Amino acid sequence: MDITLRQIEIFLNVVETGHLTQVSKDMNLSQSAISMSIKELESSIGRPLFDRINKRLTLNEVGRSFHSEIKPLFKKILDIQTEFQNSPNKGNIRVGASTTIVDYIMPQIVSSYMEKYPEVKVNLKNGNTQDIIEGVKEGIIDVGFVEGNVNDHEIIKEKVGVDELIIVTAEEELRHSCFIDSIAGKKWILREKGSGTRDIFLNCIKDKIEKLNVFMELSHTESIKSVLQNKTTYACLSKIAVDREIKDGKLFQVNVKKFDCKREFFMIYRKNKFKSDLFDKFTFFAKKMMSEILEAK
Amino acid sequence: MDITLRQIEIFLNVVETGHLTQVSKDMNLSQSAISMSIKELESSIGRPLFDRINKRLTLNEVGRSFHSEIKPLFKKILDIQTEFQNSPNKGNIRVGASTTIVDYIMPQIVSSYMEKYPEVKVNLKNGNTQDIIEGVKEGIIDVGFVEGNVNDHEIIKEKVGVDELIIVTAEEELRHSCFIDSIAGKKWILREKGSGTRDIFLNCIKDKIEKLNVFMELSHTESIKSVLQNKTTYACLSKIAVDREIKDGKLFQVNVKKFDCKREFFMIYRKNKFKSDLFDKFTFFAKKMMSEILEAK
DNA sequence: TTACTTATATATAAATTTTATTGAATAATA
DNA sequence: TATTATTCAATAAAATTTATATATAAGTAA
Numbered sequence: 001m002d003i004t005l006r007q008i009e010i011f012l013n014v015v016e017t018g019h020l021t022q023v024s025k026d027m028n029l030s031q032s033a034i035s036m037s038i039k040e041l042e043s044s045i046g047r048p049l050f051d052r053i054n055k056r057l058t059l060n061e062v063g064r065s066f067h068s069e070i071k072p073l074f075k076k077i078l079d080i081q082t083e084f085q086n087s088p089n090k091g092n093i094r095v096g097a098s099t100t101i102v103d104y105i106m107p108q109i110v111s112s113y114m115e116k117y118p119e120v121k122v123n124l125k126n127g128n129t130q131d132i133i134e135g136v137k138e139g140i141i142d143v144g145f146v147e148g149n150v151n152d153h154e155i156i157k158e159k160v161g162v163d164e165l166i167i168v169t170a171e172e173e174l175r176h177s178c179f180i181d182s183i184a185g186k187k188w189i190l191r192e193k194g195s196g197t198r199d200i201f202l203n204c205i206k207d208k209i210e211k212l213n214v215f216m217e218l219s220h221t222e223s224i225k226s227v228l229q230n231k232t233t234y235a236c237l238s239k240i241a242v243d244r245e246i247k248d249g250k251l252f253q254v255n256v257k258k259f260d261c262k263r264e265f266f267m268i269y270r271k272n273k274f275k276s277d278l279f280d281k282f283t284f285f286a287k288k289m290m291s292e293i294l295e296a297k
Numbered sequence: 298m299d300i301t302l303r304q305i306e307i308f309l310n311v312v313e314t315g316h317l318t319q320v321s322k323d324m325n326l327s328q329s330a331i332s333m334s335i336k337e338l339e340s341s342i343g344r345p346l347f348d349r350i351n352k353r354l355t356l357n358e359v360g361r362s363f364h365s366e367i368k369p370l371f372k373k374i375l376d377i378q379t380e381f382q383n384s385p386n387k388g389n390i391r392v393g394a395s396t397t398i399v400d401y402i403m404p405q406i407v408s409s410y411m412e413k414y415p416e417v418k419v420n421l422k423n424g425n426t427q428d429i430i431e432g433v434k435e436g437i438i439d440v441g442f443v444e445g446n447v448n449d450h451e452i453i454k455e456k457v458g459v460d461e462l463i464i465v466t467a468e469e470e471l472r473h474s475c476f477i478d479s480i481a482g483k484k485w486i487l488r489e490k491g492s493g494t495r496d497i498f499l500n501c502i503k504d505k506i507e508k509l510n511v512f513m514e515l516s517h518t519e520s521i522k523s524v525l526q527n528k529t530t531y532a533c534l535s536k537i538a539v540d541r542e543i544k545d546g547k548l549f550q551v552n553v554k555k556f557d558c559k560r561e562f563f564m565i566y567r568k569n570k571f572k573s574d575l576f577d578k579f580t581f582f583a584k585k586m587m588s589e590i591l592e593a594k
Numbered sequence: 595t596t597a598c599t600t601a602t603a604t605a606t607a608a609a610t611t612t613t614a615t616t617g618a619a620t621a622a623t624a
Numbered sequence: 625t626a627t628t629a630t631t632c633a634a635t636a637a638a639a640t641t642t643a644t645a646t647a648t649a650a651g652t653a654a
Contacts, residue, residue, distance in 0.1 A: 002302070
């Protein structure tokens with residue numbers, strides 16, 4: 001005793017014309033099919049929707065009310081159907097990215113993408129590398145971008161760029177080249193323990209330096225950049241995070257000899273993922289734009 | 298290639314649980330039925346809605362978007378269905394009434410009724426007796442209330458009350474009884490030609506008076522009541538239209554001997570009208586309340 | 595008018611086609 | 625191995641058609 005969309009469709013047509021025969025012609029069905037469908041609908045509802053007045057069917061007081069409620073819903077369902085059938089770009093992509101990427105790269109990518117494909121909703125989720133991997137595995141995230149390396153047999157990874165960590169300071173006189181051990185005694189600001197940026201930096205210098213003078217630990221790159229405005233402080237940050245400040249002359253890159261501290265960015269997605277048009281377009285777009293951003297900096 | 302409500306129902310359940318087997322148990326269907334229904338839906342849309350990840354079905358980027366759009370619509374349709382199935386008072390009645398009734402009786406009836414049955418929408422249409430009859434015959438109006446008599450083989454009429462026309466004035470001294478010919482020379486205000494009220498009055502006095510001193514013709518009873526505030530003017534109006542003014546002492550009923558000018562009110566509806574619960578309740582309510590109103594005045 | 599005919603419309607029943615569902619076999623996965 | 629999804633032929637259920645009955649409007653003749 002359940003209403004069907006077909007019944008609603010027929011009902012709406014009958015309301016329009018008032019004649020079963022007319023509707024049957026319009027819909028390429030027999031007149032009895034229309035008659036029975038209306039009857040079915042009426043018995044589903046539990047009472048008549050039409051007054052049979054002479055040779056016409058006119059909405060009665062119940063039918064009128066039903067009509068006004070059901071018509072807009074039916075139209076919406078039809079709209080959704082044709083929308084999805086005809087616009088391959090309709091959808092909702094969930095993107096996850098780890099800290100540096102989500103702060104300094106993804107916003108540009110997502111906003112350009114949404115401008116190009118306004119039908120696509122992009123959902124950007126922040127998290128550390130491990131969170132993103134979990135999300136991808138559970139299907140909560142369609143595609144992830146992470147700084148750390150990934151080794152998981154359920155995950156496919158693609159290298160999408162190289163990130164360089166550089167030493168920065170606001171202290172102007174130190175623009176000539178030097179070695180890392182000569183500045184180890186400066187006031188260093190690090191990211192908090194567990195941060196990928198921190199780990200890579202410490203790993204990179206561990207053979208060259210006995211002790212780093214850690215002055216402060218902060219959990220946001222933006223905070224570190226603020227504190228760096230007090231000269232005599234130093235930090236090792238992702239190049240893309242300080243790009244603007246260096247261009248504006250607010251920070252300077254310290255030219256440290258034999259200091260080569262790089263890490264790779266990976267795009268990850270689940271093995272066996274059905275690659276929809278949407279997915280392919282987004283990942284293509286994101287990879288291309290990410291390499292442009294990284295090369296420009 | 299049309300989406301059905303059943304497919305949507307199954308789709309929503311699969312989204313909920315992520316397992317076809319679970320849904321098949323919940324819905325008392327075989328799992329292949331569920332599988333095929335999902336497949337059908339996907340092919341209607343033109344691309345997959347789920348990622349088959351391990352033994353689960355997880356919405357993909359398209360499915361997620363489809364889900365968020367279709368779910369609220371499905372729920373609404375379900376709501377409408379149960380609403381109509383379970384609340385016999387749901388509907389929309391179209392009532393038509395001719396001038397005097399629509400102004401002085403129907404507002405009270407309609408507002409009381411809507412208070413008692415808030416699910417019912419009442420649509421009140423104004424028109425002269427002939428308009429109302431046409432509306433009823435065409436099915437545009439479910440039930441009509443008219444002042445004039447009706448003779449039409451397609452229309453069923455029920456007498457619902459008697460309306461009395463009385464002579465009113467603001468001239469205080471004329472409160473003793475008199476004969477109509479003694480006041481025929483006063484300044485009379487009539488309704489416009491074609492008005493039922495006017496016709497009945499003139500017909501009522503045609504044998505008793507040679508010439509009535511018609512001072513003014515106005516098309517609204519309310520206008521006449523305003524002009525009547527200038528003393529020395531007279532009018533013959535429906536008792537219910539001047540009830541308040543008489544009670545407030547702003548107008549007086551002239552006690553005219555042998556002046557008996559009545560007309561009947563009729564409720565009309567189409568022959569063969571399917572009498573829904575809604576219709577019966579409304580007409581019962583309206584008839585009862587109308588007689589109460591007329592008797593009180 | 596009134597009765598009768600014609601044309602046209604809806605309603606219903608049985609027959610038929612189409613669609614939905616099942617059951618069994620197969621494939622994939624933990 | 626146990627569990628689950630998919631596929632396909634068989635079948636149950638539903639939608640639709642064909643044929644027929646019934647109702648109404650309009651036209652026509654008594």
